[in-house]
Amino acid sequence: DAGVTQSPTHLIKTRGQQVTLRCSPKSGHDTVSWYQQALGQGPQFIFQYYEEEERQRGNFPDRFSGHQFPNYSSELNVNALLLGDSALYLCASSVRRTSGTDTQYFGPGTRLTVL
């Protein structure tokens, strides 16, 4: 059973460029969440997608956008890259629950470096 997969593994961009990161959830999962993790910090919630819609968003500017496809995979897009966007970007998948909690399982991450 494949876990959460992300691509690419590493990416180098320059300021002002745009980037797209991709995520495939764990088999049987229908919800994808994206996080940004700066060096030495815990992951910060960017947004969550369920049923192809953005359901919740953290404190990130509109330069960060996403998409979820019918097969539950997801993309994270970042426009007008800034040096401060350099980080490890993590995708997590889960099963949507109306009660209780939804444990999230993480992928290996994409390391983005902005020069």
Add this chain to the structure above:
Amino acid sequence: EDQVTQSPEALRLQEGESSSLNCSYTVSGLRGLFWYRQDPGKGPEFLFTLYSAGEEKEKERLKATLTKKESFLHITAPKPEDSATYLCAVQGYSSASKIIFGSGTRLSIRP
């Protein structure tokens, strides 16, 4: 606002020396508290979910406990391969699906 504070920031132990990591949290209605392990440059690996005060869960040398304000991750007779950053996170009813992470505890086990 939901908050998570982990201590200590870093902990160095000798192989076999047991200890505990602390996670203090503030949340308006706890849906779940999570512990993850993260190796350098990799994604967090799920360890435990705790739902209510008094609950305990164990896995190999790790045991997680939960009170109304704190969670502890006890590590018994650690081995060098237990070296990693341990992350605590909470999900509250007011924040829906959003999970709030602490900054983690970097654990180093010397042989």
